[in-house]
Amino acid sequence: MSDWLPDDALVDEAQTRRAEIEAGLGAVHDRVETACHAVGRDPAEVTIVVVTKFFPVQDVRILAELGVRDVGENRDQEARLKLTSPTLDGVALTRHFIGQLQTNKAGSVASYADVVHTVDRDRLATALGRAAAGHGRTVQALVQVSLDPEAADDPDRPAGRGGVAPAAARALADLVAAQDHLELAGVMGVAPLGGDPDAAFERLLEVAVAVRTDHPEAAWVSAGMSGDLEAAVRHGATHLRVGSAILGSRPALR
Numbered sequence: 319m320s321d322w323l324p325d326d327a328l329v330d331e332a333q334t335r336r337a338e339i340e341a342g343l344g345a346v347h348d349r350v351e352t353a354c355h356a357v358g359r360d361p362a363e364v365t366i367v368v369v370t371k372f373f374p375v376q377d378v379r380i381l382a383e384l385g386v387r388d389v390g391e392n393r394d395q396e397a398r399l400k401l402t403s404p405t406l407d408g409v410a411l412t413r414h415f416i417g418q419l420q421t422n423k424a425g426s427v428a429s430y431a432d433v434v435h436t437v438d439r440d441r442l443a444t445a446l447g448r449a450a451a452g453h454g455r456t457v458q459a460l461v462q463v464s465l466d467p468e469a470a471d472d473p474d475r476p477a478g479r480g481g482v483a484p485a486a487a488r489a490l491a492d493l494v495a496a497q498d499h500l501e502l503a504g505v506m507g508v509a510p511l512g513g514d515p516d517a518a519f520e521r522l523l524e525v526a527v528a529v530r531t532d533h534p535e536a537a538w539v540s541a542g543m544s545g546d547l548e549a550a551v552r553h554g555a556t557h558l559r560v561g562s563a564i565l566g567s568r569p570a571l572r
């Protein structure tokens with residue numbers, strides 16, 4: 319018997335997935351355009367980083383074929399396997415690391431990431447700088463700022479989960495900029511769950527402006543996800559990190 323049936327089914331499945339992703343991308347582009355026009359911004363100022371965590375490398379390939387140039391991952395092991403896979407040979411992509419990063423993973427991440435969004439403490443800044451040097455690479459780095467309202471007034475709040483306290487962000491930005499193999503690109507934030515994203519992104523923009531007075535080249539504001547990208551656009555986001563609105567929902571647990 320010929321095996322044309324299973325092959326055909328696979329082709330169908332790939333085409334269905336491609337159509338789904340294309341529709342998701344189109345819907346998100348429309349949202350970004352509408353949000354930009356509402357505040358008089360040019361949509362060309364806003365880059366969508368498609369967050370591919372949980373999704374297979376074939377989806378990354380489809381995204382690239384549909385014109386996506388920026389993809390993000392949040393876990394080192396998954397990111398390294400996926401983003402260095404032969405499936406992506408010859409595919410032009412900027413690889414963003416957007417997850418919480420342990421210092422002992424800095425060496426790995428610096429080997430494949432073009433951008434790290436989550437530098438939130440001094441030790442990580444220096445470890446990442448050293449690791450990038452060791453790989454003979456230059457990595458773009460963003461200072462992750464905590465947008466938790468309780469962090470706003472406490473510069474000594476321990477960094478960790480949600481980023482550095484806003485009051486400590488400029489000093490951390492100076493340290494990142496001082497690393498020979500890091501380029502300070504800007505700031506990043508995640509709006510607290512259940513909070514008001516407009517208030518959170520307004521705080522982030524204040525920090526971004528302060529950092530830019532010392533480092534005019536640090537122009538990026540990485541903010542906004544599937545659920546709050548309009549608020550991020552209203553408050554000057556240059557990079558949106560969007561996963562589920564493009565690729566569909568992820569399993570609740572991993």
Ligand SMILES: *Cc1c(COP(=O)(O)O)cnc(C)c1O
Nearest residue numbers: 369392416543544559560561562
């Ligand atoms: C997963 C993730 C995103 C994307 O979230 P969606 O709600 O799926 O768009 C953005 N930023 C970070 C830091 C993430 O971990």
